[in-house]
Amino acid sequence: MKSIFIVLSVAVILYSPKVYKFFKENVHKIPKASFEEQLTAFKELGYTFNKEIDKHDLLYLYNEEDYEAEPYSLLYYTWAEIADTKDKPISNNCWHFDYESIENKGDYVDIIKNLERISDGQLNFTNVQDNIDFDNETAWVSFDINGTHYKYDLTFDNDWADHVLFENIQALTEKYNTKGKFTVYSLGQSVVFDFMTETKLQNFKKVTKLDPKWL
Known part of the structure; x- marks a missing residue:
């Protein structure tokens, strides 16, 4: 598994500027929210950190002003990423690919x-x-x-x-009639994959104003 994380960590370095540019140019305007408000919203939606991960790993990748400039979208992308300093996924709720x-x-x-x-x-x-x-x-x-x-x-x-x-x-x-199904949030040539029920998807859209689709 370590090799997976190493490869993805390299991908963060190579592709993060492209993804951030995508946010600037393509993400529709969403009501402003502070970094802490966004963090609370994600936690209330059921998003959790993996062991030994906390908000400082999010802030290592981008600062609060970045997250507030592109509310929820940048945080969602980062939540799906690898914690650079710990060589492990930030969360098991979603995955950037x-x-x-x-x-x-x-x-x-x-x-x-x-x-x-x-x-x-x-x-x-x-x-x-x-x-x-x-x-x-x-x-x-x-x-x-x-x-x-x-x-x-x-x-x-x-x-x-x-x-x-x-x-x-x-x-x-x-x-196999799983309770959840995969969703996809497009970032251009990359995406955030998630696994949601219909109820979770609708709540996610309502809170974040983002629009992931069923895969």
Whole structure:
């Protein structure tokens, strides 16, 4: 798992400026709220920090003025990130993913494990394997869940992840009738994945004025 966090930490350094620019140029205006008000709102919505994480890890990535300039949207993105100084996810409630990040064997395994991580224990994948053959331009991922083996042949597109994989995982939430389903909040070429019930999604939209969609 440590390798997952190292890769994602590097991604924060490389892609955070792009994401922040996206907020400045594309996020619709949302009523102002102080950093502490936003933090309280997220906690009341059920968002929690992982062990040894606190608000200072959020403020290490951006300052209060940044969060207040783009209320809720920047905080949501950061909540889904890696704590730079602790090499671990800030939270298991959501996950920031850049679609242009398939570079090595194991990257699709990391995707499956991160989707499992934010699923509130409702999806449990075992025997997760993948192969990414850059020479022959092929890729696949396989895993077991609920006693059934799945293998998906994926579209190879250099370092871009195959969107269909995420749709297939969402289909499994329907098949196995999980209480939550995956949502996606677009940040351009990257997204924040979340796992919500219909009630949680509507409450989230009401409080934050953000508009995540069902995956």
